Amino acid sequence: MTYQLYIGDRTFSSWSLRGWLMLEKFGLPYQAHMVGLYAGTMHADLAHLVPARTVPVLQTAQGHVVTDSMAMAETLAENHPDIALYPRDPAARALARSMTAEMHSGFGALRNACPMMLSFAWEGFAPSDAVKDDLRRIEELWALARQRHGHDGPWLFGDYSLADVFYAPVAMRITAYDLPVSDHSRAYVAAHLSDPAFLKWRKEAMKEDHSPFPYALPLAQKPWPGEES
The missing domain is CATH 1.20.1050.10 (Glutathione S-transferase Yfyf (Class Pi); Chain A, domain 2)
Known part of the structure; x- marks a missing residue:
């Protein structure tokens, strides 16, 4: 059962990170597909996944489309009762x-x-x-x-x-x-x-290029923890 996962820009898309972690952390098979969240192509990129309008989107091996992170979590927990996605207790x-x-x-x-x-x-x-x-x-x-x-x-x-x-x-x-x-x-x-x-x-997020930079603030920048020179 290989899932198809549709995500937005890794640098900014918090819900995409959640959707990806659900699969990656629990060893579930998936293929990731990038959606143009900030490039303006999201509507076209998701057109074949009715009723999806936002990321992340999960498509099951049966072709079922799951469009919300909470729905994704419950679907995966239901599909994989042998894996403790939620605590057992x-x-x-x-x-x-x-x-x-x-x-x-x-x-x-x-x-x-x-x-x-x-x-x-x-x-x-x-x-x-x-x-x-x-x-x-x-x-x-x-x-x-x-x-x-x-x-x-x-x-x-x-x-x-x-x-x-x-x-x-x-x-x-x-x-x-x-x-x-x-x-x-x-x-x-x-x-x-x-x-x-x-x-x-x-690591993949740092390969992305965003110009202009979304969510810019009039503040000084400092390195991400662990990247200080």
């Missing part, structure tokens, strides 16, 4: 699903003020009170998951799960905008930054 699974859903539908202030960007980090970004409120809630959820279920590994529930997939772009936002979070949260962010799958994604 019922209590952990309930919390993981709740956290995943909250990420999918919430944290609008963080999303709007801090678009995902993997090229470098900004220096001197000042988060609004609304962004700080989103960060506080995210940190509460991360701490709860780690306290209850995450003692046996670096991830929210010990082993990597769909909850980590959905919060991966948050880790990238914290990094790119140097957002104020606790040392415990920074340790979790560091796990994402050093994850081989993410490093593979970012």
